[in-house]
Amino acid sequence: MSAPNKQDVHIRLSRRSVLEGLGLVAAGLGLEVVLPSRADASPMPMPTSLPEIPANGLRANVFVHVAPDGRVTIVCHRSEMGQGVRSSLPVLIADELGADMAHVKVVQGDGDAAYGDQNTDGSSSVRKIFDDLRYAGATARTMLVAVAAKRWKVSPAECEARDHAVFHKGTQRVLKFGELATDAAKLKVPEKQAVTLRPRSELKHLGKELPLLDGPDIVRGHATFGADISLPFMVTAVIARPPVAGGKVARYDATKTLAVPGVLKVVELPAATKPFLFQPLGGLAVVAEHTWAAMRGRAALDVTWEGGDNATYDSEAYREQLLEVIGKPGKVVRNVGDAEAALAKAAKRVQATYNTPHLAHAPMEPPAAVARVEHGTCEVWATTQNPQAARSEVAKALGMDPSKVMIHVTLLGGGFGRKSKPDYVVEAALLSKAVGKPVRVQWTREDDVRHDYYHSTSAQRLEAGLDASGKVVAWHQRIAFPPIGSTFSDATFAGDGEMGQGILDLPLAIPDIRMENCEARAHTRIGWLRSVANIYHAFAVQSFIDELAHAKGTDPRDTLLEVLGPSRIVTPKDLGVAKVPNYGQSLDEHPVDTTRLRRVIERVTGLARWDERKQQGRALGLAAHRSFLTYVAVVVSVVKDANEHIRVDEAWIVADAGTIVNMERVRAQMEGAVVFGLSLGLYGQITMKDGATVESNFRDYRLARIAETPRKIHVDIIPSDGRPGGIGEPGVPPVAPALANAVFALTGTRVRELPLVKTVKV
Amino acid sequence: MSIRLRVNGTQHDLDVDPEMPLLWALRDLLTLTGTKYGCGQALCGACVVHIDGAAVRSCVTPVRRAEGRDVMTIEGLSPDGSHPLQKAWVELAVPQCGFCQAGQIMTAAALLAKKPKPTDAEIDQSLAGNLCRCGTYTRIRSAVKKAAGLPNE
Numbered sequence: 001m002s003a004p005n006k007q008d009v010h011i012r013l014s015r016r017s018v019l020e021g022l023g024l025v026a027a028g029l030g031l032e033v034v035l036p037s038r039a040d041a042s043p044m045p046m047p048t049s050l051p052e053i054p055a056n057g058l059r060a061n062v063f064v065h066v067a068p069d070g071r072v073t074i075v076c077h078r079s080e081m082g083q084g085v086r087s088s089l090p091v092l093i094a095d096e097l098g099a100d101m102a103h104v105k106v107v108q109g110d111g112d113a114a115y116g117d118q119n120t121d122g123s124s125s126v127r128k129i130f131d132d133l134r135y136a137g138a139t140a141r142t143m144l145v146a147v148a149a150k151r152w153k154v155s156p157a158e159c160e161a162r163d164h165a166v167f168h169k170g171t172q173r174v175l176k177f178g179e180l181a182t183d184a185a186k187l188k189v190p191e192k193q194a195v196t197l198r199p200r201s202e203l204k205h206l207g208k209e210l211p212l213l214d215g216p217d218i219v220r221g222h223a224t225f226g227a228d229i230s231l232p233f234m235v236t237a238v239i240a241r242p243p244v245a246g247g248k249v250a251r252y253d254a255t256k257t258l259a260v261p262g263v264l265k266v267v268e269l270p271a272a273t274k275p276f277l278f279q280p281l282g283g284l285a286v287v288a289e290h291t292w293a294a295m296r297g298r299a300a301l302d303v304t305w306e307g308g309d310n311a312t313y314d315s316e317a318y319r320e321q322l323l324e325v326i327g328k329p330g331k332v333v334r335n336v337g338d339a340e341a342a343l344a345k346a347a348k349r350v351q352a353t354y355n356t357p358h359l360a361h362a363p364m365e366p367p368a369a370v371a372r373v374e375h376g377t378c379e380v381w382a383t384t385q386n387p388q389a390a391r392s393e394v395a396k397a398l399g400m401d402p403s404k405v406m407i408h409v410t411l412l413g414g415g416f417g418r419k420s421k422p423d424y425v426v427e428a429a430l431l432s433k434a435v436g437k438p439v440r441v442q443w444t445r446e447d448d449v450r451h452d453y454y455h456s457t458s459a460q461r462l463e464a465g466l467d468a469s470g471k472v473v474a475w476h477q478r479i480a481f482p483p484i485g486s487t488f489s490d491a492t493f494a495g496d497g498e499m500g501q502g503i504l505d506l507p508l509a510i511p512d513i514r515m516e517n518c519e520a521r522a523h524t525r526i527g528w529l530r531s532v533a534n535i536y537h538a539f540a541v542q543s544f545i546d547e548l549a550h551a552k553g554t555d556p557r558d559t560l561l562e563v564l565g566p567s568r569i570v571t572p573k574d575l576g577v578a579k580v581p582n583y584g585q586s587l588d589e590h591p592v593d594t595t596r597l598r599r600v601i602e603r604v605t606g607l608a609r610w611d612e613r614k615q616q617g618r619a620l621g622l623a624a625h626r627s628f629l630t631y632v633a634v635v636v637s638v639v640k641d642a643n644e645h646i647r648v649d650e651a652w653i654v655a656d657a658g659t660i661v662n663m664e665r666v667r668a669q670m671e672g673a674v675v676f677g678l679s680l681g682l683y684g685q686i687t688m689k690d691g692a693t694v695e696s697n698f699r700d701y702r703l704a705r706i707a708e709t710p711r712k713i714h715v716d717i718i719p720s721d722g723r724p725g726g727i728g729e730p731g732v733p734p735v736a737p738a739l740a741n742a743v744f745a746l747t748g749t750r751v752r753e754l755p756l757v758k759t760v761k762v
Numbered sequence: 763m764s765i766r767l768r769v770n771g772t773q774h775d776l777d778v779d780p781e782m783p784l785l786w787a788l789r790d791l792l793t794l795t796g797t798k799y800g801c802g803q804a805l806c807g808a809c810v811v812h813i814d815g816a817a818v819r820s821c822v823t824p825v826r827r828a829e830g831r832d833v834m835t836i837e838g839l840s841p842d843g844s845h846p847l848q849k850a851w852v853e854l855a856v857p858q859c860g861f862c863q864a865g866q867i868m869t870a871a872a873l874l875a876k877k878p879k880p881t882d883a884e885i886d887q888s889l890a891g892n893l894c895r896c897g898t899y900t901r902i903r904s905a906v907k908k909a910a911g912l913p914n915e
Contacts, residue, residue: 082859082896212852218860219848221796221836225861228795236790261779290790291799292782364800364808364861364895413798413861414895445801664855668898672858675897698805698893707886709899 058184060140062114063133064093070164070178072099077109079120079385080214081363081415082672083728084665087213089125089133092661095203096137098161099177106213111387111407120385121420121528122583123628123726126661130724131197138195143184148175200721209664214411225413226383227368227442234370234438235264237431238294240301241283241451244691245525246274246308248282256300257286262293266301267434269427274309276487276525278393280427281451287435291442311691313523315457318688319355322459322520326353326478330518333499336576337512339465342474346465350551354462354540355753358686359455360693360701361529365413366448371428372438377404382425383412390422394429405429416530416676421453449701450693453527454686456481458536462544465512470552472563474512479503481536482522492521494533500581501627502537502733507594509565513576524688530676531729534627535736539754542623542737547750556741557605557622564624567595583628589723590629596656597626599718600633604654607714608635613745621742623734628726630657634674634734637710638742646743646762648678651710651735656718657725663717670715670731677735679704682762683755702757767828769794770838780826784818785809787825788835796836796864800893807892810865811835817872819891836864839871846909847871854905858896866892870906879910 058066065073074090090106109115116129141161148166149156152173160167165176200206217223242248248271257266264287271282284301288294343349369382371394378398384390387407395402412419428441443451458481465474483498485491494517496504503515529535542560549559570592572580582590601624605611613620624633637650653670660666683702687694695701740751743760751759765776769792776791783802788794788811797820800808804819811820812834813827839845843852847867850856857863866889873880873888880888885906894902904914 080859082857084858212855212857214860215852215855215857216843218857218863219836219851219867220839220843221794221864223860224795225798227789227799230793230795290782290786292779292786292790295802362895364806364859364893365798366800412859414859416895442799445803445806668855668858668901671900672897675899676895679895679897697803698801699803703893703895704897704899705891705893706889706899706902709897711882711900713900 056182056185058140058143058181060143060189061136063136064097064140066140066144066177066181066184068178068181070103070176072097072104072164072177074104074106075109075115076106077115077118078125079387079409079412079415081120081385081412081419083669084212084662085120085125087210087665088662091205091210092130092133093137095205096134096198097141098163100164103164108409110409111391113388118386118388119420120415121417123729127585127629127724127726130659134197135192135195138197139190142190142195143187144177144180146187147180147183151175207660207663210662224410225365226370226381226410227365227440229370229381229410229440231370231372231438234440235287235289235435236291236294236440236442237285237287237427238291238298238442238444239269239283239285239427239447240298240303241281241447242271242305243450244305244307244310245276245281246272246310247691248306248308249284250304250306252284252301252303254284254301256302257297260293260297260300262289263297264288265435267431269430275489278389278421278423278426280423280430285427285431287431287439294442295444307691310523313688313691315358315686315688318457318523319459322355322457322480323353325480325518325520326459326461328518330478330480330516331493332514333517334504334513334515334576339474339476339512339514342512343463343465343476346474347468348466348551349463350466350548351461351463352544352547352752354460354536354543356458356536356539357684357754358457358524358688359529359680359684360449360452360686360695361416361418362448362701362703363412363414363416363418366443366445367419367424368440368442369425369428370438370440371425371432373398373429373432376400377406378429378432379406379408380425380429381408381410382422382428383410383419384422384425385412385415385417385419386422389420390425393422393426397426398429398433417528417532418452421527445698446696449695449697453487453525455529455535456483456526456533460536460540462540464544464548466552470554472510472548475508475510477503477515478518479516480518480520481533482520482526484526484528486522487526492519493517496579496581498533500583501533502541502625504575504577505580505582505592505626506541507564507570507592507597509563523691531627531732534625534729534733535680538623538625538733539737539740542625542734543740543752546621546737546741546744557601557610560601560622560624561598564594564597567598569593583726585629590725592626596631597624600624600631600654600656603716603718604633604635604652607654607716608637608652610635619742619746621738621740621745623737623741625730625733627730627733630655630725630727630730632730632734634738636735636738636742638739638746640746644761646746646760648708648710648739650712652714652716653731654716654718655731656720657727657730658720658722659724660717661724666717666727667715669727671713673731674713674735675704675709677732678708678739681736681739681754681756682708683757685755765825765829767825767831767833769833770835776825778825781824783821784811784823784825784828784833785820788820794835794837798861798864800862804891806862807865807869808862810868810892812868812872815872815875817869836868839867845871847874847905850905850908854901854908856898856901856905858898862892862894866894866902870909874906874910879912880906
């Protein structure tokens with residue numbers, strides 16, 4: 001992906017320019033203006049909501065275009081943030097079409113509802129639209145085949161599309177896609193019922209190790225991220241935001257700031273009000289000729305803040321509050337039998353409490369956006385997971401119709417959920433309007449760590465009853481964490497979505513179960529972070545099952561398998577819930593299947609030689625979790641180094657994610673998930689005092705470094721032709737509990753609070 | 763004040779505050795955006811470039827320190843992506859989001875220039891200052907070894 005550069009001095013927001021960018025304008029149409037100048041300049045795809053569609057070539061739908069010269073253009077409408085979506089979705093479309101990837105150009109889709117949902121989160125890009133994207137390719141194929149069949153006066157059934165051409169099976173006559181495109185464009189686009197998907201065996205790239213589309217650009221420094229956009233006359237803004245979410249500027253003096261060479265202006269932004277939604281936090285923007293001047297100007301600001309409602313928030317005190325909350329009954333969200341009675345008559349009771357802190361996303365690329373407001377339009381380039389929300393939020397903030405707002409999506413230097421929230425995009429738009437020039441908003445690392453939509457902090461109390469034989473006969477769990485809903489309303493109870501991430505859908509072969517959702521009010525902006533509530537749910541549940549094993553004196557793997565129960569499909573009735581949210585997908589297609597969970601556990605413990613661990617003197621920990629419709633089990637090995645510090649030595653991760661599109665990127669995601677899980681398990685912690693975040697940069701918000709990464713991460717993917725599950729997130733939840741369980745195996749110290757660094761030497 | 767420096771073989775005279783970090787001079791004044799801002803405090807390594815062949819953190823290096831010297835950024839490491847590290851990085855599909863990788867590659871390039879056959883410990887030590895939030899570290903290690911012609915276990 002490349003970006004407009006200084007050569008694109010007079011880009012106009014014309015249909016022509018966007019068509020040019022898509023490569024959809026053929027010569028000879030008699031339109032003037034040729035833009036942009038760089039042959040590979042791409043990020044100006046046509047907003048598909050525009051009614052005008054180029055007359056030449058086949059555009060069967062918003063995703064795929066076949067030009068008369070044979071070039072196929074495929075739009076990737078989801079954001080690339082490292083999960084490999086640009087190296088996966090377009091190949092799936094091309095496979096259905098029968099296109100040769102050597103002649104396919106992938107372009108990044110703008111934010112536009114015509115693509116359907118573009119919010120790149122929830123590990124949804126394959127699992128939710130696998131069939132839709134196949135139909136996009138298959139529809140174009142059906143039209144090309146129809147033209148070839150008509151020319152040859154044969155039935156379409158006698159034709160096949162492959163290698164960028166249509167072949168007549170009987171006579172081996174061939175027509176290239178390009179030769180068919182113009183006539184195919186004259187056909188009526190067939191209804192879905194008239195389009196047949198290929199049998200899986202004909203999807204020749206499906207499940208293979210596919211090339212990394214942007215790899216060559218990345219290693220040469222040519223890939224374009226949010227802050228890399230440069231427009232003529234652009235200025236840069238760095239913003240001093242209220243340290244407390246919901247706070248505001250009390251008074252300020254910008255004299256020293258305005259004296260900094262290169263500083264142009266100080267602009268006060270409106271304060272945010274509750275609920276925070278995707279509003280910018282307000283504050284003072286220092287607009288300057290370049291980033292360094294803006295940073296120096298901000299440092300020179302004399303500003304006094306008013307704290308607002310959240311100014312007394314103290315995360316350590318809040319931790320104690322949550323512990324009190326889970327000491328009392330909450331709303332029962334899951335009930336089977338009578339857990340209270342079963343506990344009362346249990347031979348043995350085991351009880352434990354688990355805590356997890358707030359976390360920051362800290363993508364390597366801090367938030368950044370460029371906006372140009374002019375002539376009643378706003379054009380934006382941004383590192384965003386959610387370009388449609390960016391579009392609607394910008395439109396709302398500027399009082400503009402959304403059709404006047406264009407959002408171009410750059411590569412994302414990491415997202416992890418942070419970049420689903422377009423507050424920083426709105427900042428750029430407001431500032432461009434205020435100064436009448438294109439504005440780049442650059443968040444510093446301190447801004448990123450201090451003004452995040454934080455992963456929630458949690459407390460959970462678990463209690464189990466064992467009968468005389470040691471069988472687990474009762475399970476009681478209370479859960480409290482400020483919900484994501486608090487960012488969008490005055491919610492103080494977690495919603496089904498968050499409870500559906502490892503609580504409502506947790507298979508347990510236990511006759512009496514009660515789970516309670518306890519009230520927790522938020523005092524900062526809460527957001528979703530890679531794998532979301534699964535992080536604390538899996539940490540509590542998978543740690544507790546390991547504790548039960550030790551209480552019972554049985555092997556942790558055997559105990560886990562026993563508690564999860566035999567191979568079966570678990571229904572909402574079995575679970576004792578009205579409904580399983582199931583990540584927005586049907587239980588018919590994606591049931592809660594313990595066969596699959598058991599299989600990943602058995603597989604991972606086999607690979608890690610679990611049964612030989614004692615003879616080998618190894619300290620291993622195990623955890624398994626279903627999330628985003630994918631089943632993952634992890635084994636972590638820990639050792640003590642010469643300084644008695646605990647180090648993670650090796651890790652194994654096994655996933656059953658159903659059908660895989662790009663095996664290579666799936667493996668990469670699982671490797672990365674292990675490191676992400678280790679970062680939050682070992683070090684991750686955001687603390688808040690007087691309503692403000694204490695940590696500020698990687699010095700105190702610590703992430704795993706290369707030497708803290710296992711020397712080997714073994715990834716194994718279960719072969720499957722089942723419905724695809726999520727990939728980006730499901731690897732994360734089992735990592736921290738597997739780590740904590742390994743630490744217990746090594747040291748006998750039970751870690752019930754994340755990060756581990758609070759309890760043990762790491 | 764004018765600062766004269768060579769970047770990727772091209773001489774530039776920059777009219778710039780000599781205290782401006784080299785990072786921002788490269789990114790904002792020369793539009794060489796391959797070098798990334800990640801922390802501004804020499805904590806993450808996304809901004810690593812070479813000055814006279816040595817890896818430096820450009821986010822904390824005043825541009826005056828590069829005066830009269832040779833600066834190399836990721837864009838100048840090879841004309842066509844053919845540096846052994848760049849090739850190994852592509853072959854092993856190291857990048858995920860890609861944001862930190864220029865800094866990782868530039869750090870590794872300075873290591874290999876000094877130590878063509880580094881040990882595992884030397885690789886870890888050399889790259890200890892380079893964060894990757896996507897967690898590509900195991901592949902980074904493998905790619906450095908591959909570029910160095912070392913067996914990967």
